[in-house]
Amino acid sequence: MTHQLPSLPFMATDLAPVLSESSLGFHHGKHHQAYVNNLNNLIPGTEFENMSLTDIVKKAPAGPIFNNAAQVFNHTFYFYQFKPSGQAKKRPEGALLQAIEKQFESFEKFVEEFSSAAATVFGSGWAWLVVEKDGSLAITKESNAGCPLTQDQKPLLTCDVWEHAYYLDYQNRRPDYIKAFWDIVDWAVVEERFAE
Numbered sequence: 001m002t003h004q005l006p007s008l009p010f011m012a013t014d015l016a017p018v019l020s021e022s023s024l025g026f027h028h029g030k031h032h033q034a035y036v037n038n039l040n041n042l043i044p045g046t047e048f049e050n051m052s053l054t055d056i057v058k059k060a061p062a063g064p065i066f067n068n069a070a071q072v073f074n075h076t077f078y079f080y081q082f083k084p085s086g087q088a089k090k091r092p093e094g095a096l097l098q099a100i101e102k103q104f105e106s107f108e109k110f111v112e113e114f115s116s117a118a119a120t121v122f123g124s125g126w127a128w129l130v131v132e133k134d135g136s137l138a139i140t141k142e143s144n145a146g147c148p149l150t151q152d153q154k155p156l157l158t159c160d161v162w163e164h165a166y167y168l169d170y171q172n173r174r175p176d177y178i179k180a181f182w183d184i185v186d187w188a189v190v191e192e193r194f195a196e
């Protein structure tokens with residue numbers, strides 16, 4: 001089975017100024033593509049050759065196959081939660097909003113806590129909003145290719161804090177990237193993931 005790089009669900013110019021065309025071009029066209037290529041080069045002749053991407057992420061031991069498969073999953077998950085600023089649903093509603101308020105008191109407090117988690121991932125990694133096995137929501141931090149699928153958590157939202165995600169647009173100012181990130185998160189997508 002050959003894994004493919006999914007097309008971006010928007011034009012590469014659409015997320016500016018939060019993420020520039022250049023930044024998205026490298027992030028999706030070079031980094032994401034490289035993880036796809038690496039995975040396709042690594043799996044022939046292994047037990048992972050005909051497995052779905054999510055099964056590889058769940059079953060592969062620590063090492064290059066896991067790293068590249070998880071990075072393919074994580075990046076697709078990240079890009080598909082965005083919409084141009086004017087089109088993105090800016091706040092969650094309904095069952096998701098209730099779950100957020102139950103866990104974090106308010107949407108504003110959730111945003112604050114998630115932003116703080118993303119800002120304090122040491123080195124390369126990801127911040128996640130997940131549903132735990134007991135149905136509660138949690139904010140988690142993962143290093144490198146860390147992915148909630150390996151812990152039976154259902155991912156809802158993620159922020160890529162590898163430097164390649166923000167360095168072209170924000171240089172070392174990770175908190176500025178995280179602040180701008182909220183402008184393009186489409187809560188309609190997150191609601192759909194929660195309802196699935």
Ligand code: MN
Binds near residue numbers: 075160162
């Ligand atoms: Mn990335």
